[in-house]
Amino acid sequence: MAEPLKKNFLFTVIGSGNVAWHLSQALVQSGHSFHEVYSRNEKSGKELSHQFSGNFHTSLDFSQSPAELFILAVPDLAIPIIASSLILPSTALLLSVSGSFPLKILLGFSKRAAVFYPLQTFSKESVLEYSNIPFLIEAGDPETEDVVYRLAKSISETVYQIDSTTRKKIHLAAVFASNFTNYMLSVSHDLLKKEQVDFDILKPLVFETLKKAFIIGPSKSQTGPAIRGDHETWQNHLQLLDKKEDLKNIYNLISHQINISMKNS
């Protein structure tokens, strides 16, 4: 039998970036208690500890820490080196917030480990509605999974139990849906800037495009020269991109894919 979940956890955050900052806030707002933060960046680590009235911990030796949850909020590349240096209390639960890092490797660093991946983009400037964020969780045993599930549920309405392979693929989908859409916006932004046109002119168009994609599906809602097979506009646009060879390649490649998708549908 699983122990009943203690309602409030005392937690430690390792890392002091945007994810660390927002998850600390989400957990505190859900009734959990911030205990301490470790960060190689002293400035942002101290800011975080002040923000939540906790301690700034200067080593990775947490053997004397009363915290029960240790949240590893560092870039994927830093996980192995930091996790292998961590000294945790014996009953501690180590949580990774990564979309790609496999649970199996994490379990090599701590017997009690789980994935606690918020499918969201974080920046200090943004005010987020934490209850909307989908949490993708995974643990090595049912008891830990139950604890992590209920922890995630204490923050958010949408919690999914997802294995590492599927999580990786969802992360890939998120790269297209978030990072690459954002890149397309940055191209637009730069094109408009050259014409001294404010980027906000595109706001109603962009939000309507996305709203539609989630209502009728992005394939059905595709519009524009490529899906219409309007090669004249296509060629005109390539001319406007002039000597920007990379942008022309991107324009051609995506337009070609959109055009093919029409023929296959």
Place this chain on the structure above:
Amino acid sequence: MAEPLKKNFLFTVIGSGNVAWHLSQALVQSGHSFHEVYSRNEKSGKELSHQFSGNFHTSLDFSQSPAELFILAVPDLAIPIIASSLILPSTALLLSVSGSFPLKILLGFSKRAAVFYPLQTFSKESVLEYSNIPFLIEAGDPETEDVVYRLAKSISETVYQIDSTTRKKIHLAAVFASNFTNYMLSVSHDLLKKEQVDFDILKPLVFETLKKAFIIGPSKSQTGPAIRGDHETWQNHLQLLDKKEDLKNIYNLISHQINISMKNS
């Protein structure tokens, strides 16, 4: 001196697609009167005329029409052939709704012609707030421009006087911001579908990404493996895309551009 603008116009729509439908609705809601529609598609043309209690006109001879505005809401490729066959009343004002079609060529078809381009994506399923839509207008003479400006203002709060060259570039920016972002979503959608994961899981992420891009600017808000220089995740993602060579090309090309932009900033 320009004549004072008549508050309500009697208008004719040429074309019966999504743009024709929404602009008719926007004009009617703003107090103008739908008179008739011409469409090569009899079914949708008749539907449109019934919707707004007007006539379905079967020829391009409008010499006897009492309408004052003729809205050319057909694909760019069809503009020359349709516009050259149009017979309009002598005082009629011909409006093009195209982002790319030059005013200069339009003026070859009608002495009184103007561009009336709504920077928005239209589909019958969507309910739109017309007052938010930016209208990009252009006319060959100040008097016509004044009429079209006030017509656009009767629908929307945001109206810009933009020349054909700049409008073309804004249209190109819109292709990146709308058509290409939508394509990125369709790739995500397909990746998730294979894992039997609902596309809605990405909704909070996507909307937050865009919100941020319009608040702090898309370059500053760029996140993901490419901007972090996380080549391990980058390579993992290429492996997950397996034999989808086109998607791998797109992934590489965009990630490369994002990565460069970091180094240049």
